[in-house]
Amino acid sequence: MTLLQQHAEAARTPSGPAVRISSVTKRFGAGPLVLDDVSLDVAPGEFVCLLGASGCGKSTLLNLVADLDQPTSGTVEVPGGRPALMFQEPALFPWLTAAQNVELALRLKGVAKKERRERAGQLLELVRLKDAGGKRVHELSGGMRQRVAMARALAQDSHVLLMDEPFAALDAITRDVLHEELVRIRESQSLTVLFVTHNVREAVRLGERVVLLSSRPGRVAKEYAVDIEQPRRIESPDVARLSVEITEDLRNEIRRHGGQS
Amino acid sequence: MSVFTTKRDEDLASLEAGLDALESHVETGPSRGRKLLGAAWPPLVALALLLLAWELAYRAGLKPTYALPSPADVGLKLWEQLRDGTLPSAMGTSLSRGGLGFLLALAIGTPLGLLIARVRPVRLGIGPIVSGLQSLPSVAWVPASIIFFGIGDAAIYAVVLLGAVPSIANGMVSGIDQVPPLYSRVGQVLGARGLSAARYVLLPAALPGYVGGLRQGWAFSWRSLMAAELIVNSPELGQGLGQLLDQGRFLSDMSLVFAGILGIFAVGIAVELLFFAPIERRVLRRRGLTGVRH
Ligand SMILES: Nc1ncnc2c1ncn2[C@@H]1O[C@H](COP(=O)(O)OP(=O)(O)OP(=O)(O)O)[C@@H](O)[C@H]1O
Numbered sequence A: 001m002t003l004l005q006q007h008a009e010a011a012r013t014p015s016g017p018a019v020r021i022s023s024v025t026k027r028f029g030a031g032p033l034v035l036d037d038v039s040l041d042v043a044p045g046e047f048v049c050l051l052g053a054s055g056c057g058k059s060t061l062l063n064l065v066a067d068l069d070q071p072t073s074g075t076v077e078v079p080g081g082r083p084a085l086m087f088q089e090p091a092l093f094p095w096l097t098a099a100q101n102v103e104l105a106l107r108l109k110g111v112a113k114k115e116r117r118e119r120a121g122q123l124l125e126l127v128r129l130k131d132a133g134g135k136r137v138h139e140l141s142g143g144m145r146q147r148v149a150m151a152r153a154l155a156q157d158s159h160v161l162l163m164d165e166p167f168a169a170l171d172a173i174t175r176d177v178l179h180e181e182l183v184r185i186r187e188s189q190s191l192t193v194l195f196v197t198h199n200v201r202e203a204v205r206l207g208e209r210v211v212l213l214s215s216r217p218g219r220v221a222k223e224y225a226v227d228i229e230q231p232r233r234i235e236s237p238d239v240a241r242l243s244v245e246i247t248e249d250l251r252n253e254i255r256r257h258g259g260q261s
Numbered sequence B: 001m002s003v004f005t006t007k008r009d010e011d012l013a014s015l016e017a018g019l020d021a022l023e024s025h026v027e028t029g030p031s032r033g034r035k036l037l038g039a040a041w042p043p044l045v046a047l048a049l050l051l052l053a054w055e056l057a058y059r060a061g062l063k064p065t066y067a068l069p070s071p072a073d074v075g076l077k078l079w080e081q082l083r084d085g086t087l088p089s090a091m092g093t094s095l096s097r098g099g100l101g102f103l104l105a106l107a108i109g110t111p112l113g114l115l116i117a118r119v120r121p122v123r124l125g126i127g128p129i130v131s132g133l134q135s136l137p138s139v140a141w142v143p144a145s146i147i148f149f150g151i152g153d154a155a156i157y158a159v160v161l162l163g164a165v166p167s168i169a170n171g172m173v174s175g176i177d178q179v180p181p182l183y184s185r186v187g188q189v190l191g192a193r194g195l196s197a198a199r200y201v202l203l204p205a206a207l208p209g210y211v212g213g214l215r216q217g218w219a220f221s222w223r224s225l226m227a228a229e230l231i232v233n234s235p236e237l238g239q240g241l242g243q244l245l246d247q248g249r250f251l252s253d254m255s256l257v258f259a260g261i262l263g264i265f266a267v268g269i270a271v272e273l274l275f276f277a278p279i280e281r282r283v284l285r286r287r288g289l290t291g292v293r294h
């Protein structure tokens, strides 16, 4: 199958999904099945949170969407072209300054030098780090690094942003602020976001839809529409109510693996 | 969207500015000049004690004067050699040989290291040989080089290359091996493939290990050169420091030998301190890898 044809075809049909995962299974070598018949469509502009226990295959699925790995069977389509991906660690390059990290993404896209500088400045301003562009990575705090990583991901100018537990390593206060930032930036850039987390409240705080994955093998267990208006607060009763419901399902899902006891 | 502008947005901005300020630490510590001063005096004291012990040994007459001259004799000889230009010219000759040999080693060792690091059959086949070569004292190559190339510059450079190329290649290999796989994946996500991945991700990420290898490569170049010069000696060849040492041995002139040793020491240390140390420090500091003092 040629990816280019798929891209061209899907680009012609604007109503199609931004990400289409169809009957994907994944197995590493001769190991156990990690993903089993996973199908998921993400609509353009939608914010979907993928929720699941540790080791259930969330990162594996995201890597398939990012084209870092190939499915054993099934197809993954991203009609809008290569998606941007944010990892759990900021993974900034330490030999570059914050601004140069952002510029590198632009350079690899073939953006001309003068435009690169300008665009990187705008993106850093968007994540409120206008004055930190000249700083080295080790001079930035964890939250600032993740914001630079976000600016770098946005520099790829993809319509789809994949995020693999990007805030898991941050303290609660910083994480809360970054949630707010992400929602703000997402709306201003009309991005499609596929956000992986094992934190139920985070999923409910951010997503328009939460997809619960089962473990071993990973399957889509259940989906939840989050009908709470943004701006939400992670400690609000609405978020808490849905979180309780999802947590109960997640627990039952995990219990299945414990046998009879 | 409109909900987010104005008040709420400003609140968030100020909250974030506060967090950033709280979490970024300003590096403080003694100034660089003071640090240098602090590092300089212990070796100076040690040196003074050494000279004192030497002088005492000389006065006690432990050995005849031709075998153990006084520090003042050596100092005088050194001054003499410096003034009549013998020592500076020998230093210049050796330094240019060492420099050229190092550059040749760089030109060979760098691509060799890349090949070993990136091409599996090459790594399996040649990798162990190259790391093994590093532990072979390069003076062992001198007889073979003389037989193969005859007494001449070629023999000298061959020994230098055999000494320095493995260090540089191994530095490259360990530099590349230490690159976190995450960096390559980030490069891939950003669209870096093949050559651009090497240029923008792999090579800069491998730089600290590579620079360490270069530094070691220079040390090996210099040692190998001295071993070679000491043995590869003929009137047609320019007189380097090694040849100066050999001349001192021939004349049983211990002061000359000591002056030669001091010359070798000075050049080796100067290149290390004035050239490699600043490069390495710069590379490490840019990445925040120098130890932060608390
Ligand atoms: N490259 C690989 N080779 C072999 N097995 C792998 C590989 N990557 C992942 N796995 C296995 O696949 C399963 C799912 O891993 P994955 O990293 O996708 O989980 P996850 O849901 O992201 O977990 P976490 O919440 O801990 O990040 C795990 O059992 C893991 O051991």
Ligand SMILES: [Mg+2]
Pocket (backbone or CB within 6 Å): A058, A059, A060, A164
């Ligand atoms: Mg994961």
